[in-house]
Amino acid sequence: MNEISVREQQVLDRIERARRRRPRVKEDRITLAHGSGGKATQTLIEAVFVDAFSNPLLDELDDAASFSIGGSRLAFTTDSFVVSPLFFPGGNIGDLAVNGTVNDLAVSGARPLYLTAGFILEEGFPVADLRRIVASMRDAAFAADVQIVTGDTKVVQRGKADGCYINTAGVGVISYPTKLGASSVQPGDAILVSGPVGEHGVTVMLARGELDIEADLESDTAAVHGLVASLLAATPGVRVMRDATRGGVATILNEVAKAAEVVDEDQVPVGTEVRGASELLGIDPLYVACEGRIVAFVSGDSASAALAAMRAHPLGASAAIVGRVKADPPGLVLLNTVFGGTRICDLLVGDPLPRIC
């Protein structure tokens, strides 16, 4: 009576195999790497959050969740911002928080409409700084044609935050007929990057003043909704888009990779200043955060139309086709290096640039 049938044993085996496949958080305590956007973040998300909250919308793990209400297809997303320092050349935590959520909606194929803003302020934070941040949020919202419709403010004691943290959530309407998503990527697809990578990350890094490097750099923080709209209008061949924030372009390439992706390192647009600073810092610009650049996967036959559409937009003037999707080997991002070799471009381990957004 207690014996297990062959069929039951098969089911148990399958469950056991699935359990073993599920990533586990090996650390007892949270590390900065869990916030890097790389391998540790992905493990934490899958082993803790998806494991508990699992539902079909969450499990997609796209930049925004999408669902239908009434006759409308909506996108819904959130991001918290903990960038340090709060002010840096080209922007501050305020426009970053607006652009970040606008961009998550835009790359999901949605027209961004409404944002929330939640502030966690540290006791003693200068009201004048808050005003500057809020003014930047207002300007960024105006530029992105979204409204900040509701908010929340919490204050914690001195030493329990770092000045100001901001969360934004956003809602948009999806009108693009094709369902965008990493699962629609196919061998033969082209991979496009909309502009020079790593400018935001290197700018913030240098703004900390801990390094004796000077560079004429500004964050690339910008709302990409217009660029995305141009791209979507130009071709029906767009498979999936992502905005390259934490972990940079390399992290996106890995998130999307199920087939193989072959990327030509010398095709990736990198500005001189970022290239120079990255070499001094010993970091790879491919892994450095942008806040106004997108990576787009498009069908092979629409690659040149997609590139032309991007280049016609001010934010995409330096856009480039950086690689192709191949059938094998599955799940790998291969980089043809500038030196003529090929190496695997893997997910980031650790976090060389904490609190970049």
Added chain:
Amino acid sequence: MNEISVREQQVLDRIERARRRRPRVKEDRITLAHGSGGKATQTLIEAVFVDAFSNPLLDELDDAASFSIGGSRLAFTTDSFVVSPLFFPGGNIGDLAVNGTVNDLAVSGARPLYLTAGFILEEGFPVADLRRIVASMRDAAFAADVQIVTGDTKVVQRGKADGCYINTAGVGVISYPTKLGASSVQPGDAILVSGPVGEHGVTVMLARGELDIEADLESDTAAVHGLVASLLAATPGVRVMRDATRGGVATILNEVAKAAEVVDEDQVPVGTEVRGASELLGIDPLYVACEGRIVAFVSGDSASAALAAMRAHPLGASAAIVGRVKADPPGLVLLNTVFGGTRICDLLVGDPLPRIC
């Protein structure tokens, strides 16, 4: 030609009066009181946030913003949670974060549907604690019939947060035909409170262990969507509802007050433990946060139907009619005290209970 007409002067005078009426933040730096939900919070919101972001949806300053997309009327809200300690009798920051946003949607007359979850974690935070919090969020989402569909995780260095902060944002669908809002409150309306007040706030206060008071108390954290649905189904006379969180019932009474409100102190349900602890702490339970109680304003003739509907629901068993709206004096909340006197029940100045949610 440069002379100003009488009419123009009148307009200028009106603008000048409005400018003077707009509250100003007098402090140079953020204080804990700015997070209290009371007078300082209201000033900060109006002088900094509304001043910058002003749009018709935000300016309503309801618990949720509402707008139409396609044929559907949606509610959208956000809250950040910084409660200390993270775990307390009856709940933790996780279910608090889910219930808080569910409740903001529910009292806006919306059926809560989808939530986002944004985590700010402090380096070194125990993964086991995160798992407990996430499990509570899962259970609370299940109980409230909502899905957590997208999220974000950031990690900050040790000493730049306090373990774990959570932001949730939520979207719901409004199906109630009447527009709810403080502006629809009229003289003659009845004021209902759905249950004993202050249990969450006093529980969290005592859980800090700084006071030598023991009480058999649990947080009242709960999702009120079912209670609200019962109330809305019972009568078309509901004017406006709010969930009594930071600043407690008294803050809501003040937020809604444009006409006068007369509240009978002895009609407000307060449990023995909360009454005892509040007396020892020298605080007024009317100002102490609940996380599962609502205040409802209903037309005078629907008061008894509303009360019966509340009492028929498990979360409203101790509901009571606590007061009435009068024509004069405008904008004041008057409290008939248990001692037979009358006093003004004003907005909170300062924050006797910081980081209660």
